[in-house]
Amino acid sequence: xxxxxxxxxxxxxxxxxxxxLEYGLETIGTPNANQVILNQKAIALNxxxxxxxxxxxxxxxxxxxxxxxxxxTVESVGENVxxxxxxDRVGYFFALGAxxxxxxxxxxxxxKVPDDVSFDQAAAIMAKGLTxxxxxxxxxxxxxxDTILVHATAGGVGSLVSRWAKALxxxxxGTVGNSIKKSYALSHGIDLVVALDNEDLTESVxxxxxxKGVDAVFDGVGKATFNDSLNVLKTGxxxxxxxxxxxVPDIDNKVLNDRKINFIRPNLGSYxxxxxxxxxxxxxxxxALRNGILGEINPTIxxxxxxxxxxxxxxxxxxxxxxxxxx
Numbered sequence: 001x002x003x004x005x006x007x008x009x010x011x012x013x014x015x016x017x018x019x020x021l022e023y024g025l026e027t028i029g030t031p032n033a034n035q036v037i038l039n040q041k042a043i044a045l046n047x048x049x050x051x052x053x054x055x056x057x058x059x060x061x062x063x064x065x066x067x068x069x070x071x072x073t074v075e076s077v078g079e080n081v082x083x084x085x086x087x088d089r090v091g092y093f094f095a096l097g098a099x100x101x102x103x104x105x106x107x108x109x110x111x112k113v114p115d116d117v118s119f120d121q122a123a124a125i126m127a128k129g130l131t132x133x134x135x136x137x138x139x140x141x142x143x144x145x146d147t148i149l150v151h152a153t154a155g156g157v158g159s160l161v162s163r164w165a166k167a168l169x170x171x172x173x174g175t176v177g178n179s180i181k182k183s184y185a186l187s188h189g190i191d192l193v194v195a196l197d198n199e200d201l202t203e204s205v206x207x208x209x210x211x212k213g214v215d216a217v218f219d220g221v222g223k224a225t226f227n228d229s230l231n232v233l234k235t236g237x238x239x240x241x242x243x244x245x246x247x248v249p250d251i252d253n254k255v256l257n258d259r260k261i262n263f264i265r266p267n268l269g270s271y272x273x274x275x276x277x278x279x280x281x282x283x284x285x286x287x288a289l290r291n292g293i294l295g296e297i298n299p300t301i302x303x304x305x306x307x308x309x310x311x312x313x314x315x316x317x318x319x320x321x322x323x324x325x326x327x
Contacts, residue, residue, distance in 0.1 A: 008327055010099035010307050011063040015055035018308040018315075022063075028102055033080040035104050038090065042123035043098050044069035045302075045310055045323040046156075047245050052096070053311065067098030071113055071122035081107040089113040093127035094269070099304065101327045108275060111282045117289065124299040124322035125160065129285040130278075131242065131268055132160035136168065139266040140216050140238050144169030149205065149214045149229060151221045152245075153190060154181040156322040160294055161218050162188050167293045173205055173214065175225070177317045184320050188295065201225070205232040216240065223247035230255070238262040299324045 007028045012020045031037055044067070051057045052066040071091035074084050084090065090110040097103055113122045135157075136142040142165045150165070152158040153174030162172050162185075172190045176182055179195040186193050194204045205214065213234040219225055222244030233239060239261055241249070256263050272278045288294050299322040302310040313319050 007103070008101040008304065009065050010067070010304060011065050012053060012059075013063045015053060015059060018053070018311040020053065021307045021311065023305050023307070029104060031076060031078040031081075031104055033078045034106055034108070035078045036081060036084060036107050036110070037075040037102055038070070038072050038105050038110075039075045039102050040070045040072040040098070040100065040327070041119035042071050043067060043100075043304065043325040044123045044127065045314060045325065046127060047243065047314065049099075050311060050315060065097045065099050065103075067100075068094045068096055069123060069127045070098045071119040071126065074110075075102065077107070083107070084110065089115065089119070089122075091119075091122040091126045093130055099307065099325070101304075111279060114286055117286055120299055120301070120324055121289065121297045123324045124156070124297050125285065125289065125294065126282075127268075128156040128160055128322060129289070129294065130281055131157050132164055133281055133285050133288075134266060134268055134271050135161055135218055135240055135242060136165050138271050139240055139242075139264055140218075142168045142170050142216070145171070146215045147171040147173070147209060147212075148216045148218060149173045149175070149232065150190075150218045151175045151225050151229070152177070153185045153188065153193065154320050155220070157220055157242075158218070159185070159188055159321060162190050163295050164288060164293055166190070167288075173208060175201065181320060196225075201228040202231045213237070218242070220244075221246050223249045226251075230261070233259075233261065236260045236262075238264065240264045240266060242266050297322065301326055303327075 005027050006025050009026050074088040091113050092109045095109045148170050150162050153162045154176045166189050173192045174185050174190045175194045176185050178197040182193050182195050192208050213232050216238040217229045219241050220243030224246035226249035304325040
């Protein structure tokens with residue numbers, strides 16, 4: 001086996017705890033007509049990776065390489081690939097198989113990364129930034145004067161939603177899992193941060209809003225936050241449930257209907273019907289990064305060989321902001 005055809009990869013042969021993540025080498029093939037080989041410089045860790053690993057999402061064929069997001073340079077291209085050349089800087093936000101040094105990937109999945117955006121930044125914000133943009137500009141159009149509640153505001157998506165919404169003129173209430181993360185969340189310029197380990201969400205929000213409640217809830221947590229969030233949402237307000245890291249909540253449609261709640265479960269892919277729409281959204285996201293709206297993107301970096309530890313830290317809520325892997 002030629003050295004040039006070897007790539008470091010993380011595979012799972014079964015689903016389960018972080019211990020099922022195995023570091024090894026495999027041979028990489030040649031790209032077909034519509035593929036490229038991508039040399040990955042930064043690989044993202046997302047909670048969806050945990051769900052692929054632990055069995056929340058079914059996997060039918062093993063072994064499999066998980067991970068869905070990374071950034072790097074094009075190493076070689078298939079014969080039908082016309083809009084990419086060797087050396088192009090690119091990234092992607094949802095293509096299974098990211099936990100690898102080099103990989104084959106369809107050219108249609110790739111988004112061009114500007115020269116002034118680092119690979120670390122691109123991998124840290126591609127999925128999270130596009131999700132944040134979708135949430136506040138498409139699924140719900142945040143406007144000046146809105147009061148919104150953002151859960152897990154010390155996390156990747158939550159921190160970007162909070163910052164971007166503040167830039168649009170919203171009043172932002174954020175939650176964090178524990179008081180240790182409170183100062184970090186406040187550094188985003190959030191108006192009120194509630195630590196859920198020792199503060200009551202309903203009481204805190206009602207005191208802050210003088211009982212008026214919030215116009216919209218952005219919830220990537222799910223079961224653990226759903227009922228209290230519904231309590232502080234105005235009649236006729238919007239509830240955006242875009243994740244369920246704590247489990248899927250029990251949803252009473254009668255309550256939603258009686259209170260005229262606009263309940264949305266937005267999916268990123270449904271807002272991107274074609275590649276042009278993705279590139280447009282990415283360009284706007286990179287502009288927001290460039291203009292300081294998204295703040296300083298300084299992800300926590302792990303070695304890909306320490307992937308099990310990174311998964312453990314993410315699941316124990318001991319991490320802040322975005323996490324990426326280097327080879």
